[in-house]
Amino acid sequence: MNKTITIIGSGLAGMSSAAYLAKQGHRVRILEKNSTYGGRLQTFSEKGYTFDSGPSWYWMPDLFDSFFSDFDKKTSDYYSLKRLDPGYRIFFNKDEHFDVVEDYEKLKKELNQIESGAAESLDKFLNDAKKKYEIAVDKFIYKPSLSPTEFIRFDLIRHLGRLSIFKPISKHIREYFKDDRIIKMLEFPSLLLGAKPSATPALYSIMNYADISLGTWYPSGGIRSIATALYDLALEHGVEFEFNQNIETIRIENNKATEVISSKNKFSTDIVIANADYEHVDRVMLEEKYRNYSKNYWEKRTISPSALLFYLGINKQIDLPHHCLFFDTSFKKHVEDIYDDPRWPGAPLFYTSCTSKSDPNVAPEGCEALFVLIPVAPGLKEKTVSRESYLDQVVARIQDMTGENIKENIVVSKSYAHEEFILDFNSYKGNAYGLANTLFQTAFFKPKIRNRKVKNLYYTGQLTVPGPGMPPALVSGKIVAEQILKDYN
Numbered sequence: 001m002n003k004t005i006t007i008i009g010s011g012l013a014g015m016s017s018a019a020y021l022a023k024q025g026h027r028v029r030i031l032e033k034n035s036t037y038g039g040r041l042q043t044f045s046e047k048g049y050t051f052d053s054g055p056s057w058y059w060m061p062d063l064f065d066s067f068f069s070d071f072d073k074k075t076s077d078y079y080s081l082k083r084l085d086p087g088y089r090i091f092f093n094k095d096e097h098f099d100v101v102e103d104y105e106k107l108k109k110e111l112n113q114i115e116s117g118a119a120e121s122l123d124k125f126l127n128d129a130k131k132k133y134e135i136a137v138d139k140f141i142y143k144p145s146l147s148p149t150e151f152i153r154f155d156l157i158r159h160l161g162r163l164s165i166f167k168p169i170s171k172h173i174r175e176y177f178k179d180d181r182i183i184k185m186l187e188f189p190s191l192l193l194g195a196k197p198s199a200t201p202a203l204y205s206i207m208n209y210a211d212i213s214l215g216t217w218y219p220s221g222g223i224r225s226i227a228t229a230l231y232d233l234a235l236e237h238g239v240e241f242e243f244n245q246n247i248e249t250i251r252i253e254n255n256k257a258t259e260v261i262s263s264k265n266k267f268s269t270d271i272v273i274a275n276a277d278y279e280h281v282d283r284v285m286l287e288e289k290y291r292n293y294s295k296n297y298w299e300k301r302t303i304s305p306s307a308l309l310f311y312l313g314i315n316k317q318i319d320l321p322h323h324c325l326f327f328d329t330s331f332k333k334h335v336e337d338i339y340d341d342p343r344w345p346g347a348p349l350f351y352t353s354c355t356s357k358s359d360p361n362v363a364p365e366g367c368e369a370l371f372v373l374i375p376v377a378p379g380l381k382e383k384t385v386s387r388e389s390y391l392d393q394v395v396a397r398i399q400d401m402t403g404e405n406i407k408e409n410i411v412v413s414k415s416y417a418h419e420e421f422i423l424d425f426n427s428y429k430g431n432a433y434g435l436a437n438t439l440f441q442t443a444f445f446k447p448k449i450r451n452r453k454v455k456n457l458y459y460t461g462q463l464t465v466p467g468p469g470m471p472p473a474l475v476s477g478k479i480v481a482e483q484i485l486k487d488y489n
Contacts, residue, residue, distance in 0.1 A: 016477020
């Protein structure tokens with residue numbers, strides 16, 4: 001029997017679940033608090049400059065392809081992809097930078113100039129990472145992780161041992177490389193995963209394989225085009241969207257969700273999927289007796305970083321590739337400022353994305369659209385910090401590293417941090433990426449996709465399995481949809 005399914009939130013995971021369930025004939029309705037779809041994959045324009053305001057890295061193209069193939073579609077039916085070359089540039093100091101180029105043999109030669117034998121070590125490291133990646137995608141990533149028993153099978157246990165989940169990635173990398181510059185290059189994805197390298201399992205070397213071997217890509221029309229693709233796909237399968245619906249309550253009767261209540265409307269339902277921030281759903285939308293997790297539980301989680309973001313329209317061209325990492329200050333100190341002693345960093349690492357290098361439509365001719373991200377600890381207050389001072393520091397260091405003086409050429413400047421993450425997405429402590437991928441926040445240690453007290457309430461998105469990022473969001477949506485189809489078959 002077909003069900004009426006209500007999804008709270010139109011991020012990638014929510015739209016993914018919606019498409020899978022609608023395909024099976026269920027009536028699916030997505031309620032979104034904001035005025036448009038896409039969750040964090042938003043865009044805005046000002047003075048002829050256009051900025052993707054959310055994620056900016058397109059990795060793991062195979063998982064996007066797999067998602068669309070489930071609907072007899074190809075990624076190219078919705079957008080085209082361009083592999084970036086270099087994938088990104090790392091600035092170590094004003095006299096030294098390194099390009100992660102597409103040509104693998106050239107990359108190895110360049111690494112050998114940094115550390116003797118690094119080429120052979122990279123082959124071994126990436127071969128190991130490739131095996132981990134294939135095992136993770138084939139055997140583990142699509143599991144609902146409701147119980148450890150899902151993994152108690154001989155073939156899975158055998159593979160589990162090869163994933164190195166009990167070894168930190170910091171140690172794993174150092175078994176292959178000694179030079180600090182190469183180590184930084186390989187450790188940086190752990191920051192994107194939301195944890196310090198010493199607390200991130202070596203399993204996540206799969207991100208290095210995704211980075212170096214599978215490549216960094218840019219979709220035509222920008223990252224927002226991914227959200228538009230899922231929106232169009234959902235509409236094709238009859239999914240209904242209701243915008244400007246700020247959800248206040250999920251009504252529970254006899255341990256069953258019967259109604260989703262917004263500030264405007266009431267929606268009767270057979271099943272609810274929460275794609276909004278997990279902690280916010282539990283704390284705000286549910287009575288205490290129906291919450292999956294307590295306040296204390298969330299306070300004890302290792303939350304991924306927030307971010308201080310700047311969107312800059314520059315009225316001249318600058319000599320920067322699409323993606324750049326500025327590692328000209330202490331990696332170790334910045335990690336400590338995020339995780340060990342949370343504070344606003346004094347001399348932070350930062351990242352830039354100059355999308356106009358790959359897409360001439362995002363800036364006026366001869367100009368650049370520049371996105372700057374500084375990872376910062378979640379939960380910080382801004383009373384004692386000046387965003388403008390960080391912008392001044394970033395601009396000064398870009399000039400120092402590249403010779404590009406852009407201070408007088410900024411014609412659009414917009415910032416974004418904790419307060420906006422909370423306002424726009426009800427993001428717990430203003431986090432940008434969800435839960436950190438530490439050992440005890442991986443797989444069945446993550447918050448569950450199913451409410452233990454409300455039998456028809458499910459969760460999807462970056463705070464549950466498989467974790468943060470755009471490809472995992474697509475997978476998360478599929479996991480929840482399949483679990484519902486199993487539960488209500």
